[in-house]
Amino acid sequence: MSNVRTTLATLPMSFPDPADVVFVDGDPSWPAELERAIRSGATGIVLVHPTPVDFDLLTADTIVVVDSPWASNPVNGLAAQAFRAAATNGARVECRVITPPGSDFATALLDQLALIRAVLGPVMKVQVRHLSDRALHAEGLTNLSVAVDFSIVCTTALPASASLRLLTSDGSVELTIPSGDTALPARLITVGPDGAVLAPTQYENGHRSSLRRLRELQATGSADGSAELRRLQADVVTTTAALGDHLRERNAVR
Template sequence: MTGPIPVTLVQDADRPALHATLASLPKDFRPFATGGAVVAVADLDALAAALTDRPRGILLTDVTTGALTDDTDRLSHLTDAAYGAHDLTDATHQVHDLADRAAAAGVPVVVAATWALNPAITAAADTLRQDLAQAALIELTATVPPGRPPADILLDQLALLRTALGPATDVELLQADDHGHTAHARLGHVPVHLAAAISPRGTARARLSLLGPAVQWRVSFPDPATARPADVVRADAHGERRLPTLYENAVRASWRALHAAVTDGAAPPYCLRDLADDLHLL
């Protein structure tokens, strides 16, 4: 029987919330101050450094466009095509390079996107994708507290679309300011409406809706920092059906995905190449 895997939280990833999550997985992981067989990192520079040591696996805990650190500058430049293309192209190339390095070293990297790894999506994804052929519109909305730039929030939304239904195409940002953003995209033949509101009231939350004449889905995501479950409802001609409740947040699910990748060779649900592709869409 294999024991828990030693894990080290590196630099900015070494925070109480992640330690608390690890404490809930005592059969899978055992925290080590240094030299763990797997590591958690919070940014791309730390990820690059970790790859030189060739750990058994890596968790990237924070998903970001890597753009300017000043939110006001990010907002003022987000709709500037020249600035945005240069900035995000650099980030895309960096992530592609890291993905190549990780693949060459045989190191699986799980990217812990905010909503994309919620276990409710994993459970519903097959049926959701089957129903995509009947969809007329997809809506993905989010309400988040101040502090994150629109580009990072939009990246989280694209990651959720990818794991739930597939990769988006033709992303077009329509508006972005300090109150939120709106954007359009496509997923196959289906138009996608993306919107986010930045509000100091309440906690972060998101909602994915698949709308069609014969079938509809509502997936409501609570604050990802809590263990409250997502609410998943499918409606068709026979009525509404609520899928079984899964009491686990995306952060804990990302750790389990890392364990599966390291011990069983399972493909990460959202990996560095997925992140690079979504950055390229932006």
């Protein structure tokens, strides 16, 4: 959370009064915290890295942006163009995440769904193929019938990261997003018959990108402030449906 708050300092003109922005930590109690923030009259809220828990949407004028570790990266505007152009009929996308041991797989899967939503569209269904203490493998399908192979692998040897790869008939689109806690840029590479193109790198972390989005939504004056929460709610439902039985089984064994 402190990383997110300190990012405000990089937007002194957009947010001259930092107190105007309320940050809600995405730990499992976030729905109650979010409700409190909304009822307090906050005009802009950043929900940071939410865990997948059930929640009710509140009708209010408050604008809420969801700061998700991979989906908030500023590369995703360019990445969406590249992946959507390449995702022809029958396409498959690999979505791989490296995370430290002990990470919550439900949250990690929710983060992946948010990323796929950002670059390709919402994932309508996920089926978990294998789940252990250290890895998860699952398969999903987007609303445009793009198959997605999800994997989550635990290690401390590598920094957290997310990577996407879509193999085409004559090349690929590959995206690697580093941990959003620094401004280390994502790498988006499109390979085609004429060569490989690295998209311009953007040294802006996902937190700052989320804050800019909040500012832009506030500036429009007529933005749908709950749109990101509705999308989050749909991904929470998909995550819970995919993992619910598996997590219950594992907890029962323990």
